Amino acid sequence: MWRLPGARAALRGAVRAAEPRRRGGGEAKRGPAMERAVVRCVPSEATLSVSFAMADGRRRNLQRDQSEPLGRALGRIAAHALKGPRKRGAKGQGQGQGGKARPEAAGGVDPEPEPVAVRLWLRDEPVSEAARNADAWVDGAVLQVGGARYRVERNPPALTELRLPRVLLAGCPAWPRLRLEFAQPDACRFRWFREARPGDDDEAHDPRDPDDRDQDDDHDPTRWADTGERGRAYTPSDADVGRRLKLRCTPGDGQRLGESLELCGGPVQAGPGACPCDARHLRTRRPAGPARLRALSYNVLADAYASSDFARASLFPYCAPHALEPDYRLSLLLRELNGYRADLLCLQEVDRAAFHDVLAPALAARGLDGLFRPKRPQEGLATFFRADKLRLLAQHDVALADALRDHPRHRPLLERLARNPLARDQVLRRSSVLQVSVFQSTEDPSKKICVANTHLYWHPKGGYIRLIQMAVALAHIKHVSCDLYPGIPVIFCGDFNSTPSTGTYHFVINGSIAEDHEDWASYGEEERCNMSLTHSFKLKSACGEPAYTNYVGGFHGCLDYIFIDMDAFEVEQVIPLPSHEEVTTHQALPSVSHPSDHIALVCDLKWK
Structure with a gap:
């Protein structure tokens, strides 16, 4: 176990990561909500990464050698926990929050910072600090940093790229390009939205819906209406012309869901009108028979x-x-x-x-x-x-x-x-x-x-x-x-x-x-x-x-x-x-x- 002073006050746990939506048929309940520590560990690579969020918005991303003892990685996490508070304290020594004078302990000396524990647990037992990183950071482990606890998710489904077509045409399928890691396209979840207009209030997001609130961008005043499309592709209609579209994609692997990503595109353009294939499609409305x-x-x-x-x-x-x-x-x-x-x-x-x-x-x-x-x-x-x-x-x-x-x-x-x-x-x-x-x-x-x-x-x-x-x-x-x-x-x-x-x-x-x-x-x-x-x-x-x-x-x-x-x-x-x-x-x-x-x-x- 690692203990370093001064870090507890800097930790709230994490900025809430975009948790996978768990509706009927989703993952089994894990008990009380716990923040995530995402570990990426690929056998063909020499290093692994550990990523989690701090209370003050800082995100810690560590690259560690897979063969390194766990104790060194925990020590590095403990050192990182102190970096933020120390830098802020050094800026205005003798000042507290808001520039006010900071009270000193008796004798003019700052009080000794309270030590903080950094430890990795598995099934309520501490993981040996001599274990290799590659063996220690497993699904279900819990990272403790002071009073905060993080559920370790090793190689969760992830989106590395999401791109909508540059051109969105009414009447033509909009098919997004995906780059996935540890995920399967068929196990991903999709949700399409269109830019809302006056009179669309009945379709617009309900701000009380936590599923919407989770993803709302405080800096984007756009109101979005749910199209009802849950497939990977969406075919805009003439009613969508002039509106932007938004796609929310949640990667999955059939058992787990990863962090969602949203992307806007458009506005939708009018289709090309009559196409040479239109009359031909009248002959192929039915598939070929047996x-x-x-x-x-x-x-x-x-x-x-x-x-x-x-x-x-x-x-x-x-x-x-x-x-x-x-x-x-x-x-x-x-x-x-x-x-x-x-x-x-x-x-x-x-x-x-x-x-x-x-x-x-x-x-x-x-x-x-x-x-x-x-x-x-x-x-x-x-x-x-x-x-x-x-x-x-x-x-x-x-x-x-x-x-x-x-x-x-x-x-x-x-x-x-x-x-x-x-x-x-x-x-x-x-x-x-x-x-x-x-x-x-x-x-x-x-x-x-x-x-x-x-x-x-x-x-x-x-x-x-x-x-x-x-x-x-x-x-x-x-x-x-x-x-x-x-x-x-x-x-x-x-x-x-x-x-x-x-x-x-x-x-x-x-x-x-x-x-x-x-x-x-x-x-x-x-x-x-x-x-x-x-x-x-x-x-x-x-x-x-x-x-x-x-x-x-x-x-x-x-x-x-x-x-x-x-x-x-x-x-x-x-x-x-x-x-x-x-x-x-x-x-x-x-x-x-x-x-x-x-x-x-x-x-x-x-x-x-």
Whole structure:
């Protein structure tokens, strides 16, 4: 036990921390309320931290070595307890509170300060001061500092970051980004508020409600009305336009709740009005039925290619700058994807951060699990699947260039390509990847399916590169669907950067490409690499050959496809693409009403 003089008067216990709300179904009662001492101790780190609040508002945050004896940490806490009072006393020696003369003890000497005990208890027994910090600071222990006692909470659920979208649009889901420690997103609690206006008194906070009073900011005169939303996402209505929103988030781990955090955002802006997806959503108001899959393929336009100065000035100069901002486009994208009610989504150009922070949790809330395969450090491919219809069996993703260079399966193709070293090097420099997932139907376990997703090389003159990439992709898909899982059908989605007139499309649909096809010289004679290719699949484009799936200034064409195994699936419904008038309302894509330069392909497939 440690005793140091003068600290007791400085301790009240703590400024009341934001205690977890304990309603029905919460934690068991712990007896009388006790302040918290939060301990963060991670085995992979050398130090632990101890944090608690003092009576005068000071917060003590100590970093101590995990292997250090407890006694040293307690001694440091005792020393900290004296720092505040001593500093204030030194400022005006001989003066008491309010500048009045301080009475002296007999003989002109200050009275000896009363000693203060600093000790750690566990189950009403003192913890040995020789114990290691990592072993001593456990849940349920009690830190005593003078007359104050603190309940030790080791690694409680915590929010390390909470961020609302920069843009809040009426009619579009507002999905906050969370960073959690020792917590699970599904165990967190959320509560949404809107800025109150005159006439909203019946909805506004009741100041007598301790749940509201706990969180009220004395310096913020804003009155807030409870929206009633308790989910992670909130979709503002037209009635919210012009109002700010506030989110209160309390992290949890399924057993405990951590300290709440509040964040304001907005004001809410009016939505974009009619969107190209609105009429399409009328066709997808009901989910696909049993023995059917609603498939979607969509290049969602990565932020790296949309919000740069080059994109604004050269690629999409016709698009309002605010409509190219990531949060604006993500809001539109979530609204669009939710409305399709798809069972299988193959997305390209997905930002890594957007996948983990927004798309994966937002779609998980609607029953879709997600898989991500990076292409470049900042973006890649994502496949989402409805968990009550499909069960993931395996993943067999590959980088196409790596597979061509390193795997014996592709050695004959590489040897033919190597006849032109310049062409070979061009192909091997490309970063395109192939995402391959094997699923089993939950309705009929005898049915399995191989789902492939890719984004081929983009350059208009890269026809021969795309042919080689497609040959590698189909060979790999054949290995999965014929060798590893014999006889399972294939759905192959993606942005293939190939119109129906190109060699790549011809190769997929017809099963072969002649060595004299013009695409073998797409980059010119120096890179010509004539060869014939074949594959054994029977594939067709489920959505046909639309006039375009990509519409930008200076180009429009069909680049995206959902290729399906003709022997295994029949197309029950193709969701019509937006009309030309809808696409060109704002000249081209993306726009204030459409988040990407591509258009989603959506169709309902029926197992044969």
